[in-house]
Amino acid sequence: MWFYEKRLEYPVNITTPNAKLAQFIMSQYGGPDGEINASLRYLSQRFAMKNRIAMATLTDVGTEELAHLEIVATIVHQLTRDLSMEEIEKSGLGPYYIDHTVGVWPQAAGGVPQNACEFQSKGDPITDLFEDLAAEQKARSTYDNILRVVKNTPEVADPIRFLRMREVVHFQRFGEALRSVQEDLDAKNFYAFNASFDAPVSCPPGNKQ
């Protein structure tokens, strides 16, 4: 169950609109490595985890990704308010404007709509946690790419740096969660079976069954 908290995880106060930057940053809203896919990935995968450390990590990171989704949306919104028609047309935002005006809609920077095929929920904790580690790195790379473009716009770069930093922290936590799952398995072959399907394990030891 969730309740909304009426604040951003990190403040966003953009005073100068910039349609070009909005189009780039939008990718972290609905793009392949964007925050909505991150959140859906973790909140979907947690049901097949075999220990509560991994369940807790996926629940809490998945929840924080929703907060990041809101930060990215706020950046896009503030970058697109008060735009003139001339700016919209010149910046290349025209096609987006035709379909969405300046509403926030989940798409990649190149216009590809948000797509659940960008992530997996495999029902295998080892498989899923390795994907999660890669996902955090992919998002971090995307924020690095964005930072190269916005480096001269401090009011945009500041919240982006915060988001990038959280990808690094999440990578660390997922590494620890993966280790906690592996510790309950045969160290000689972590892929011997799907720990959630083939051979149920008791984790934390003694808590179940």
Next chain:
Amino acid sequence: MNRNACCTQNMGPHGARNNMGQARCAMPVKEPVRPCMENRMGQNRPCMENHMNQNRPCMENRMGQNHPCTENHMRHHHQDMGQDRVSSPCTCEEDWKQEVPTGNQKKLLCYIDEVSFAVYDALLYLDTHPNDDAALHYFNRHNMKRNFALEEYAKAYGPLNIGTMDDDAGRSWEWACQPWPWEGGNC
């Protein structure tokens, strides 16, 4: 913050403006009723009756399914709404604390499910009826009950949210150690 402030903020040209290019809600702060709600409030809707007894076929369906929690809850819900209509709301916090069931985890969680649903349903209602006094009292009463119950649950069985986390040094991180809702066996 002034309660009218939300109506007087400048939202920018792509924000809350009408077709004439004027801010929809830009009215003097001194207005007795929120200007943006004026039209709707002027209709003087007996909101709770409408809300609970009509137009909510989904609730009836769910009650028909005999879910124990929902059933109990809806009974309370209707009784409480009735209370609001006939008398000024009670503020006896001690009584509400007494109402929280103790000593049985399932019962306590069931109670939290009930009051939390009442809180959330009232929250949605208040979003569109922000000046409805009966609904405000209803919300406050249930929100307090909910907070008492969440504190009680956290003390006895571990926290259900970060607001009631209070792990002392001698215990482990109960948040991760206690069962997750999809593991089953809860109310």
